[in-house]
Amino acid sequence: MSKPAADPPDNGEEIYDILLVDDQPIIAEAIKRMLVTEPDMRFHYCQASDRALQLAHEIQPTVILQDLVMPDTDGMQLLAAYRNDAALSEVPVVILSTKEDPHDKSAAFAAGASDYLVKIPDRIELIARIRAHSRSYLSQKQRDELLQEIKIVHEQLKAVYAQLHQSHQELEKLSCMDGLTGISNRRHFDTYFSQEWLRALREKISTSLILVDIDYFKLYNDHYGHQAGDLCLQAIAQALADTLQRPGDLAARYGGEEFVVLLPYTDAKGAENIAKQLLDTVKKLAVAHAQSPIDAHVTISLGVATLTPDSSVAPSDLVQIADTALYQAKEQGRNRYVLADISLLPKAPRPKAKVKTRKPR
Ligand SMILES: [Mg+2]
Known part of the structure; x- marks a missing residue:
């Protein structure tokens, strides 16, 4: 895992955390160089497949770049693990493959991949896709959080309304009742x-x-x-x-x-x-x-x-x-x-x- 490639911009803009999971350090170095000039991107690297989930939890990436072929496991198994993890299930995953294979591509999308690129990707295209996926992920996350808050407020309002309704009914009953005899007034x-x-x-x-x-x-x-x-x-x-x-x-x-x-x-x-x-x-x-x-x-x-x-x-x-x-x-x-x-x-x-x-x- 690397240190952040550049200082994040201090102008309130979104920061995108990119986690690359790939067994080849040379690929990591190449991609890091592509992203280092982008002030809104922080690059993180994971070489060992058995650490990928733990690192993803720590970093909370806005995009995971996932190598397809790794020792001990493959990218598809890790993709399934991300999708089955409540904290990671919505994080966009870009599969990095060594070849343009329609069968692999179709299997990756079916398993929940967001994108599929052949190594080593073009710099402009990689940056554009990282940004698009990160933005979409973060805005969806904000919408979900907002919706959750609205649901909580809605439940609170419902409880307040129920209490008001009950108080109103009690008042109504009292205002209809003769205080001394208890029958209608x-x-x-x-x-x-x-x-x-x-x-x-x-x-x-x-x-x-x-x-x-x-x-x-x-x-x-x-x-x-x-x-x-x-x-x-x-x-x-x-x-x-x-x-x-x-x-x-x-x-x-x-x-x-x-x-x-x-x-x-x-x-x-x-x-x-x-x-x-x-x-x-x-x-x-x-x-x-x-x-x-x-x-x-x-x-x-x-x-x-x-x-x-x-x-x-x-x-x-x-x-x-x-x-x-x-x-x-x-x-x-x-x-x-x-x-x-x-x-x-x-x-x-x-x-x-x-x-x-x-x-x-
Ligand atoms: Mg590999």
Whole structure:
């Protein structure tokens, strides 16, 4: 192995390392002389075939010039060894042969040689081929490294995206949830009602809504304290949500001790059934209410309204007639449901309105 033939240029240009593997020092001397004037080329020489792989690992050549006939081995065996070595498999190998033999040439290319030259090659041609193979090898190497970096960054981005997606879903869930009772909050109800209203309008199907109020809840709070009041709200909320069996049905906290139940694709008969079940479920909870003038346990009143949306009614109309029905249920002694009177609806056509619901009492 020789020392570098010339000092490399210090202008940021690529340096090409050429490893010649040939048993004849006279060939090495001839080729070294051809390359010595080239400032971008460093010449390395290996005489013994059994050291070729090790030297190639040390030097990391951009081109290997490989003698075809050597003692103990031949150039084709070494070529196969380079190709089977992960660190060398892409390094261009130029076979140096003593004769122009089509059979050898074809075998060399089939085994992965990049080029085939007859000794001793013409200087201009040798330099041109070394440069072309080295450039192509180095730029391919850079592309591979870049691709590898891109793959790593891509994997990192994927992991970050997955985390963001999960956080977003958790936030979304939290922003839809009522903090005290764990069921849907008013905000989520408004959004959901808006969507379902439009769907019912398109498909001309009836939608039902039930407003639920806990009877004498102020007396309950005054008597048992606010902590017990919160537990009572949680129990009622959970009971309402548990009563709803269909995936499209929604129970939400409307505010204070009021709840709302939305029943898409539900007619008046179906809504009345649900109202009965809700009354029954709360009754079975049997939460003691010593101050209630009407029962020993906590009870609820319900206003039940059903509409098939058209352009003459707005979502707020459904809430309004349910509210009127709830008021009537209270007037009639509480612990009951009242079905809304649809004739109370405004008659005149009105522009389409967004969901606008009243403030809870
Ligand atoms: Mg030889």
